[in-house]
Amino acid sequence: MSLDKLIKNCIKQDALAQSQLYKQFASKLFSVCLKYSKNYAQAEDNLHDAFITIFSKIEQYNNKGSFEGWLKRIAINTSLQRYREDVGVYDITNEGNIEDVSVDINEDDVSIDYLLKIIQELPDRYRLVFNLYVLDGYSHVEISELINISTGTSKSNLARARLILKDKIEDYNANSNSHSV
Numbered sequence: 001m002s003l004d005k006l007i008k009n010c011i012k013q014d015a016l017a018q019s020q021l022y023k024q025f026a027s028k029l030f031s032v033c034l035k036y037s038k039n040y041a042q043a044e045d046n047l048h049d050a051f052i053t054i055f056s057k058i059e060q061y062n063n064k065g066s067f068e069g070w071l072k073r074i075a076i077n078t079s080l081q082r083y084r085e086d087v088g089v090y091d092i093t094n095e096g097n098i099e100d101v102s103v104d105i106n107e108d109d110v111s112i113d114y115l116l117k118i119i120q121e122l123p124d125r126y127r128l129v130f131n132l133y134v135l136d137g138y139s140h141v142e143i144s145e146l147i148n149i150s151t152g153t154s155k156s157n158l159a160r161a162r163l164i165l166k167d168k169i170e171d172y173n174a175n176s177n178s179h180s181v
Contacts, residue, residue: 003067011059018055025068026051029075035131036079038086038124043079050078076136080146083128110169118168125149126161133158 001009001020009017030047037043053074061070122130128147132138133154138146140154149157 007058007061007067010055013055021054022051025071028068029071032072032075033079035135036076036083036128042082046079046082047075049082050075053078076132077146080128083124084148110172114172115169118165122161122164126157126164129154129157130161130165 001017006017006021006024010021026047029050030043033046033050034040034043037046050071054071057074061067119127119130125147129143132143132146133140140151140158143149143154144151147154
């Protein structure tokens with residue numbers, strides 16, 4: 001069944017079409033939810049909630065932009081909403097100036113599995129900002145609106161996330177090199 005037909009049938013609340021849509025996009029959206037969740041179980045809950053929203057608002061999709069992008073935005077917003085509910089809203093506007101840190105990663109130095117693992121280990125706020133900015137291309141203004149923090153706090157959280165990742169990568173490489181010598 002074509003995607004357009006699938007969407008039209010989902011608008012009509014056709015359970016078979018909803019099942020097909022779920023099967024087609026669940027794994028991609030789960031990986032999005034996992035990036036923005038504390039753990040696997042919370043990502044499953046966020047995916048479930050995202051699909052409830054998708055099915056209840058699918059008629060609002062207006063064929064502008066990709067359908068997958070629309071689904072991804074719902075999954076991200078669902079996960080961020082859960083984060084806001086769990087943590088509560090607080091904004092530390094004066095976290096001090098921290099210099100922007102860049103992390104140069106050579107594929108030979110760090111495996112993608114290790115990189116994903118250390119990103120997932122970042123403190124929640126740092127992980128959310130890092131993922132939104134670096135992996136999903138949101139601006140600091142957009143991030144500040146999504147998770148109710150100031151733009152400066154978003155920049156500071158990103159810099160701190162990068163610093164933590166840089167330190168972990170340097171430690172990893174130092175330990176790897178000391179074992180191979």
